[in-house]
Amino acid sequence: MTASQSSCCSCSADANESPCSCSTGARQQKEIRTTDSIITFANRLDHFLARWGMNRMGHRVEPGLYRLVSSTAESPVFASANYTLSFDALRSALAGFNAYILVLDTKGINVWCAAGKGTFGTDELVSRIEKVGLTGIVTHRKIIVPQLGAPGISPHDVQRRSGFNVEYGPVLAKDLPAYLMNGKVTLEMRRVQFTLRDRIVLAPVELVHVALPTVIIAAVLWFLAGSVATLAALSAVIAGTILFPVLLPFIPTKDFSTKGLLLGGIVAIPFAAVFASVPTLPAWAKIIAAVTPLLIIPAVTAYLALNFTGSTTFTSRTGVKKEIFRYVHVMAFMATSGIILGIVLGVGRLMGVC
8 A cells, every 4th residue: 555545543452553542533643544665656657757846846645654564562663754755765665674654744845855944853853753642652762864854853852852762864765674684874874975866866857947948048049040049058958957967076166156157168169169150250240159158058057057056965055055145146147248249249130230
């Protein structure tokens, strides 16, 4: 049974079953849903749609307590977000283990981002422990929190307010079986590895966000400036949404903005060369034609690259703020200047002076 098919447990006289209240009002607060570790086609379709940013805030499971397999009062309790990808990654990694999953209401946001926003936080964790009546369901007082949820959780406050001790699990859900069998998290399990696969899966949702304006701008440029200008616009977007995450560790600057400017500058060079070599243009027009892509393409690529700061392990919240205040006005100036020069060139062509 999947999360979307979950149901409330019924009260049982069996001493081995976890207790639940038989009063209607209490049961609404203390219901235990059931789930399993099977990832179905429907789950995979949901994951695909989430990766592509379709119905972005609709990929949720109900907050509450979920029983996995035949959980008992001694079974471990794992905290998770109510984002389907987070929940499914956790339950599938726990295949064959008896466990409880305490799903926090993170508004459909994954653990890491929700921890930064505060929805995967101390208050929600303590509140959810109380709402599900966790103290009456398990005999131990330990709750396992994903390591990436650490920024939102204060273990001391959780222990003081709920009586539960917080233990941080490994970074990746796939390491949970080894963690449970060995009873500890190794140094390797603590390391955040931002691999090529981790980076490239971020590209689709960023690409979808800019798809419509990109198509409109490309169509306009096709009629006003020709196929090369259209290709330049498409290249700027592809560089910022696909090439950038692929090449991120290899671009030799620290800030995402400067990485994007450098990558955009490299992409712009061939277009500048093509525009500067148009034989029918006078010298001043060739200069303008060459400078225009060198201003616009790096600015667009850098702006799109900056969007990845909230999705990677390369930056911090304060670092993102510094980048925004330091570089966004530079990007705006470059893009505006390039657009103005492009308009000047277009007007010149209409008037027959170039």
